[in-house]
Amino acid sequence: MADVLRVSVRELRVVVERVLIGAGLPRGCVPAAVDLVLYAELLGGDALAFLRAQLPALERADPARVVLLRDGPGTIVLDAAGQPSLLAGPTALDLACAQARAQGAGVAVVLDPLGLPLLRALPTLAARRGLLGFVAIAAGRAPGDGPGHPDSRVVAPCPAADRPDASAVAALAAPGAAGAMLASIGGDTGLADLLSAVARQVAAAGDRSAGASEGHCVLVCVDLGVQTPRPEAPACTAIGPAHAATEPPAGLAGRPHGGLEDGRAVAAADHLLARALRAGIAIPSDLWWSLFERGNETLSPASERSRMDAGPPPGEVD
């Protein structure tokens, strides 16, 4: 068995951020991409291994090639054109969330993204925004496959740790917010119908992605009316203890405040992150240190000149 070590959420963020910066991803795209990798890793591992494997492609990435083909009012279609899902995923999430907030539900199809498995994290990221998210992923054809649809299936309707409680499912099954989404994708009512409708979307997207080698994904976001609390300007009378404003995540039962973690807040639904904060994240040692070294390539080499760029000369002690 490979040697495994536990890293903190903070360490994982730092290393992934450096790796992505070093790979040349536009700086403005990096934080959202880090989140995608983090949550994909928390959902079942392998995201870091995948990231390492995708580094050559990331170095060739061109965000301009990710094109919004259609922006609602029906299904949103984003052509990733073989570009990394780390670029297309956050864009799809933004688009689906915006539509969900406006119409009750949003559906975004991402065609031909490189690195489909990372998109499994999108429902969890939607949950952090107070939305119910589903994702269906259809892998691309293997070389030599004949024509026809790739295998279409809903692989991550909702991560187990973020599965909505009974009331959320009931709300989904009822007419209302979910109904708008079901209507938009031709569904009926109920969770099973919804998933079937999502699967039909996958198949339909498969038609559009006939030439797509990487496959595609469908992201569905539903606004159940549970908005993520927006930060308010603290006023003397409005300001309250963090525990009054932020429900403790179940993974941190009894914790009376939202707290901090390297500048990140724990959303109420974010059980995965809470668990990782408590227990760390298990990563194969060799994988971790290889990414660590890769990230360190963004650090500047040591030199006498460089040493003068910080505090007093090393020999000057207090």
Place this chain on the structure above:
Amino acid sequence: MTVAPTRSPDDLLIPRHLGALKPTRLSFARSLTSRMLHQRWQIERLRFALDERGRGEALYRVHAPGWVLDFVVFGQELVGDDERTDRIIGRRWDMYAALLEGEATAERVEQTRRELPKLYAGRAAPGTLVWARSNRSARLFEHVVASLSAGRQPDVERVVEVGYLMRNTGLDANGTFGTRSFLAYEPDHPVRGPYHGQMLAAYLMREYGYDLAEHVARSRSRRAVPLHPAIRRYLGVGNSSGLGLVLWVNAHPRLVDRWLELRERALSMIKAKEIRGDPAQQRQLLGWLDRYTTYKSHDRTRYEHFTSAATIARDLVQIRDRLLAFAEPHAAGGAAPPTWAAFCAALPAHLDRESLETFHALLIEVYPEVADALDPYHVAPDALDIVPEMPVGELCALLHTEYRWALRLDMAAPNARHYFWYKSVEAEEPRRGQRDGVVPGVDLALDLPSDAQRLDADLAAVPERTSVAAFLARFPAHRWTVQRLQGLAGLSYHSPRMNMLDRAFVPAHVIRLVNASFYGLEKTQDVSERWVRGIIHHGAPLPEEIAGGTTDDWMYPPAPQV
């Protein structure tokens, strides 16, 4: 409760003004000490197995309500000066240590001993809260040891001039090196306040320094005497901070906003109070002014960009005189009773900013209940939420309202892009170099003015009703800027008004904001614009005083009388 208006962010967030803010009861070193005193923590030395030069191992145990924390120390002795540095790039130290939850098992002690010297390549033992390391003061330690071993106390003048025996070179926690994540601390955790773990480690570092000096002195001479309690109480722990704190401020705007907001809120609540409301508080404030003036008159620190101790002492005398006159009952009837806000507004304009902030800090001291009630709110969320459904017209309005200062900066001006910021492979030390290509590296600066200006230009290229999501699909490189803009909307104090690339930018002001106002360091001194020295726990109660619940008014200590 009535409150006076808080200050404008356009005024408070000027780096020089941020650097003028002083430690208060809300600062983390202070709030930790208050907690320790209130709960009467007990600190005991369980093991001290060092040789005559201070090499070996020691163990301290902290008893807090329901918790035990162990501080395991590995003593070394740096012999050559080439090994000694105040910077984080050092790879050997006079001591390194770990603050552990629960009792230190042999296995965890051994893991700490083995792993800590590797720093970024090392892994902390389970339940580690802090990794710490420090050096003996090059200016004072040997003098103290020599004096004690000769049977006398050290020279008080030198004690006052330096202010510490041990000099911190690193306090790492919250996930770094595999330490526990701050967010996961239990509700009753003794160090669940921001930076309380690091401040406790610094406190124990201070205690170890005293024990070490006495131990080495005893090893040298049977005539050795212990260090006088007044000197032990006076001294703190030396600290230096560099450019990393500027990067920290950039990365945690919501925390910066919250912490400044709480400070300003406390001040505004106090300023709304009537001066003549409570004569005892007036007397108390006069007492604080006298104590601080004396404290500054003993301050031997040389300041470069910061205000001299003499100037502050002189200004405080003026403020004291005006206070005596202002607090007198007004002869004319019917006038509204004067408030602290009115008093501050009437202060002479020529008073130095640091003097004014010193007065503010003392004012907060007189109304401890105001600050103490706000203290729990320091723990706050720090994530930035994007609002993808927002129309770009609204985003544009937000940009022009809240970032007017950034849009106005001329980033094409000569020297506007003089510096770039990077981290070195040497202990990941943050550095700032000229943009001349001699030192290669990735620029880590937050160029908020340029980001805002580029965003503004691209926003103009799309219809106002376009959603932010659709805008970002076309301009993905703006995503983080937009997220920051939206996530901070409506907050006042999140981003210093600075162009950190500019040749004229002085990082020391922003470093000092964190060191002094947030952490609570005293005598913060700038060195070469980008380096701030200071003292942690300067004058803090000793363990026996904490166990006894001494009163919480130990700041600004006078020179020790021995």
